[in-house]
Amino acid sequence: MHAYLKLDHIDKTFTRGNATTEVLKDISLTIAKGEYVSIIGHSGCGKSTLLNIVAGLTGATNGGVLLENREVNSPGPDRAVVFQNHSLLPWLTVYENVKLGVDKVFSSTKSRAERDAWVMHNLNLVQMAHAKDKRPSEISGGMKQRVGIARALAMEPKVLLLDEPFGALDALTRAHLQDSVMALHQKLGNTILMITHDVDEAVLLSDRIVMMTNGPSARIGEVLEVPLARPRKRLELATNPGYLKCRQRVLEFLYERHRFVEAA
Amino acid sequence: MTMPAIKAEATAVAIPTASPTSAAPVVTMTPRPAPRAEKYVKMGKEIAVRVVPPLIVLALLMLFWELVCRRTGSTLPPPSRVFKDTKELIFDPFFDNGGIDKGLFWHLSASLQRVAYGYSIAAIVGIALGTLVGQSVWAMRGLDPLFQVLRTIPPLAWLPLSLAAFRDGQPSAIFVIFITSVWPIIINTAVGIRNIPQDYRNVAAVVQLNPLEFFSKIMIPAAAPYIFTGLRIGIGLSWLAIVAAEMLIGGVGIGFFIWDAWNSSHISEIILALFYVGIIGFVLDRLIAGLAKVVTRGTALN
Numbered sequence: 001m002h003a004y005l006k007l008d009h010i011d012k013t014f015t016r017g018n019a020t021t022e023v024l025k026d027i028s029l030t031i032a033k034g035e036y037v038s039i040i041g042h043s044g045c046g047k048s049t050l051l052n053i054v055a056g057l058t059g060a061t062n063g064g065v066l067l068e069n070r071e072v073n074s075p076g077p078d079r080a081v082v083f084q085n086h087s088l089l090p091w092l093t094v095y096e097n098v099k100l101g102v103d104k105v106f107s108s109t110k111s112r113a114e115r116d117a118w119v120m121h122n123l124n125l126v127q128m129a130h131a132k133d134k135r136p137s138e139i140s141g142g143m144k145q146r147v148g149i150a151r152a153l154a155m156e157p158k159v160l161l162l163d164e165p166f167g168a169l170d171a172l173t174r175a176h177l178q179d180s181v182m183a184l185h186q187k188l189g190n191t192i193l194m195i196t197h198d199v200d201e202a203v204l205l206s207d208r209i210v211m212m213t214n215g216p217s218a219r220i221g222e223v224l225e226v227p228l229a230r231p232r233k234r235l236e237l238a239t240n241p242g243y244l245k246c247r248q249r250v251l252e253f254l255y256e257r258h259r260f261v262e263a264a
Numbered sequence: 265m266t267m268p269a270i271k272a273e274a275t276a277v278a279i280p281t282a283s284p285t286s287a288a289p290v291v292t293m294t295p296r297p298a299p300r301a302e303k304y305v306k307m308g309k310e311i312a313v314r315v316v317p318p319l320i321v322l323a324l325l326m327l328f329w330e331l332v333c334r335r336t337g338s339t340l341p342p343p344s345r346v347f348k349d350t351k352e353l354i355f356d357p358f359f360d361n362g363g364i365d366k367g368l369f370w371h372l373s374a375s376l377q378r379v380a381y382g383y384s385i386a387a388i389v390g391i392a393l394g395t396l397v398g399q400s401v402w403a404m405r406g407l408d409p410l411f412q413v414l415r416t417i418p419p420l421a422w423l424p425l426s427l428a429a430f431r432d433g434q435p436s437a438i439f440v441i442f443i444t445s446v447w448p449i450i451i452n453t454a455v456g457i458r459n460i461p462q463d464y465r466n467v468a469a470v471v472q473l474n475p476l477e478f479f480s481k482i483m484i485p486a487a488a489p490y491i492f493t494g495l496r497i498g499i500g501l502s503w504l505a506i507v508a509a510e511m512l513i514g515g516v517g518i519g520f521f522i523w524d525a526w527n528s529s530h531i532s533e534i535i536l537a538l539f540y541v542g543i544i545g546f547v548l549d550r551l552i553a554g555l556a557k558v559v560t561r562g563t564a565l566n
Contacts, residue, residue, distance in 0.1 A: 057466055075469040087463035091485040091561055100481065101471045135561070155471070 003030040004191055005054070005159050009063035012049055023049050025217040027063070029210060031159075034189045038202040040250065041212030042258070047195045048084075050212075051163050054193060055081050067158060077105045080152035084164045086144040088136040094147050095132040098122060101155045122154040123147075125184060142173035149181070153188070162194040166201065175234065178205060186231055199254070203246045204232060211253045221258060224249055341532050349532035364516055364524065372540060374516040375506050378434070379548075382441025383502045390446045390498070391491060394453025395483065404454070415447035419505035423512055433513035437506065444505040445498030449491070456490025457483060485560070492556035499552050503545045 012024040023046040031037050039047045052058040054065050056075035064071050067078065080101070088097045098119045106115055123129040126146040131139055136147070145165060152160055165181075166174040182205060185192060196202050202209045206226050213221040226246050228237065237243040326343050333342035341349065357369035396403045397411075422443050426436040464486055468478050484491075510519025518537055525533035 055466075055470065057469060075466075076472055077470060079470070081466070081470050083463055083466065085463065087461075087467050089464060089467070089482070089485070091488070100467075104471050104473065104477075 002032055003066070004033040004035075004068065005031040005193070006066040006069075007050075007054065007063070008066060010050070010053060010060045010065070011062040012046065012053065012058070013061045022217045023215055024053075024060075025219050027220055029220065029223075031191060031193065033191055036185055036192045036194070036205055036207045037210060038194045038196050038206040038208070039210045039212060040196055040199065040202045040254070041218065042214055042254065043197060045212045045215045045218040047212055047218075048163060051081075051161055051193065051195050054159070055079050055161050057081075077101060077155035078158045079161055080155045080157035080159075081161045081163060082145070082148045082152045082165045084167055086136070086141075086148040086168075088144055088147055088151075090136050093133050093135055094123070094128060094139070095119060097136070097147060098151045098154050101151055105155045119154060122150040125153060125187075126150045126180065140173075142169055142177055145169065145177060146180070149184075153184070153190075158191065160190045160192045162192060164195050164197065166196075166198070174201075179234065181205065182230075182232065199247060199250045202250060203228075203243060204234065204237065209246070209250060211250060211258075213258050222253055341535070346532040346535050349530070350536040353533065353536060364514075364520065366516060368518075368521070368537070368540060371516055371518045371521045371537075372544065375510060375518045376544070378437045378510075378517070379441055379499075379502050379506050382438040382506075383445055383499060385438075386442045386444075386446040386449055386498060386502070387495060389442075390449025390494065391453050393446075394450040394491070394494070395457055395479070395487075397450065398454035398457025398487070399483075408454075411447060411450060415451070419444040419501070420508050420512070423509055427513075433515055437509045437513055437517075440505055440509045441502045445502040448497035448501065449494040452490045452494025452497070453487060456487030459490070460486045488560040489556070492552065492560065496549060496552045496556070499548045500545065503541075503548055507541060 007027055007029040010024055010027040011022070013020050013022045027050060029037075039050065041047050049058060053060045056065075056072055056079065059073060064073060066072070072079065088094075089100070092100065099115070102110075102115050102119050102122075106118065110118060120129055120132070123132055126149050128143060128146050128150060131143060131147075136144055139147070145168075149165070162181075166177055169177065178201060181192075184190070185205075194202075194205065203226055209224045209226060210220055211222045211224065212218050224246060228240070228242055228246075330342045330344060332338070333340050333345075347354075353368055357367040359367045360370060393407070397407050398404070419440050422440050423436060426439040426443075427433070430436050430439065460483065464482050468482050473481060506517070507519040507522065510517035511523040514520050514523075518541060522534055522537045522541075525531075525537065
């Protein structure tokens with residue numbers, strides 16, 4: 001498999017005073033172009049830390065991240081992040097929030113009019129063009145997350161990083177947004193790395209599911225291929241034996257072999 | 265569909281009552297007031313709800329004051345006397361007989377000018393220092409203890425020192441304004457900068473804003489509600505300080521006007537000046553609050 005994004009023997013240790021905690025231990029993963037990979041694990045297993053390392057927001061203690069065979073160790077628009085709590089800037093409108101990244105990334109390659117059109121194109125992709133002049137406080141949680149996705153997509157990232165993007169949403173909105181992300185992935189063919197703690201979400205959306213053991217010193221416990229044809233339909237999958245088998249595998253991993261143990 | 269009917273009716277009435285003695289046009293308006301008129305009525309009601317209660321309280325207080333101070337031998341003049349004594353000052357604020365014998369407008373504008381200078385410098389220095397202290401842990405460790413001690417020094421205690429340094433009343437007064445209002449601006453700005461959520465910093469990092477863009481596009485807007493809280497406290501304090509400082513430095517200014525009135529036993533003039541000082545302090549506060557609302561687009565703490 002051609003490695004587009006490569007996580008190479010990543011260790012992460014946090015040091016506070018004399019106490020050191022090893023959060024991640026020897027994480028290696030290769031992701032092909034256009035692949036949708038989910039990382040699933042119990043809370044506290046360091047999956048968000050891993051995503052931050054890929055995004056360049058946190059440095060790895062050992063090992064590194066390679067994107068198209070080049071090491072990346074600082075944040076950049078080639079690895080756009082959709083944050084868990086949307087992180088829209090409240091003093092900017094929906095349009096301006098997306099524009100912030102676009103202006104920066106395409107400052108020399110696109111004219112003003114082209115940048116404006118590109119912002120609107122991306123807002124259209126997530127069906128948020130109608131709210132372009134609203135402020136984040138005036139739209140719902142699901143809409144905010146849509147704008148967050150548009151902001152990330154508009155930077156034309158090589159890899160889209162989703163940090164539990166649907167975690168803060170209610171079940172119906174979540175399902176709706178998952179369908180949107182699936183459609184976008186289908187249409188644009190982005191490479192996506194997503195953090196989640198939702199088994200159904202992981203199986204529904206991913207090509208591969210990376211299951212992490214519990215921290216401290218979390219490792220990759222198992223990688224599961226999801227051999228389901230795309231486009232996937234939520235309702236049809238509910239009775240699909242392949243889907244159920246995958247779901248079963250992840251559940252077994254999470255709840256039998258690596259049950260969440262309360263920190264004693 | 266009813267609009268043409270009404271129009272027809274109105275013209276029908278208007279034609280026979282074209283003579284100037286008739287009040288018919290008014291009558292035709294009453295059956296159905298236009299929506300615009302309704303809006304004005306509603307707005308008027310809202311204003312009345314806010315304005316009438318304080319007016320009633322004010323009237324009662326005036327009445328009380330009048331009754332208490334009316335007796336012969338009372339030390340303070342009643343409002344009626346105040347008005348009679350200061351009529352000239354109220355109706356002619358622009359006279360200028362040279363020296364310090366000027367109308368209240370000139371005194372107030374001199375004070376406001378000093379505040380404008382001192383406060384503007386305080387705003388610029390305060391936001392800059394506050395940003396530094398909020399952003400850099402080392403700057404905070406070095407400067408914060410100093411600020412915490414300096415800010416407790418009463419404004420007027422600085423005056424002799426600044427007179428010694430500048431050897432002139434005007435810059436000394438401006439310095440006192442500056443040193444009084446700068447602390448809340450520094451401290452609030454620093455808190456605002458320190459409270460910028462990590463998420464915003466992450467967004468800036470992913471978008472790769474340079475330090476200058478980060479300052480103008482993330483830091484200042486994110487901290488703006490805090491900064492404006494500091495600015496509001498600052499303007500209040502500087503208005504408090506200018507009156508006291510001017511009493512000591514003399515010259516033209518509302519503070520010295522009050523002191524001069526006391527020395528010449530013009531108690532009514534003192535009361536009038538206090539009234540103006542209060543109103544202007546209030547207006548300054550509302551000005552900054554209004555500015556905050558515009559700049560932060562409604563996200564100010566207010």
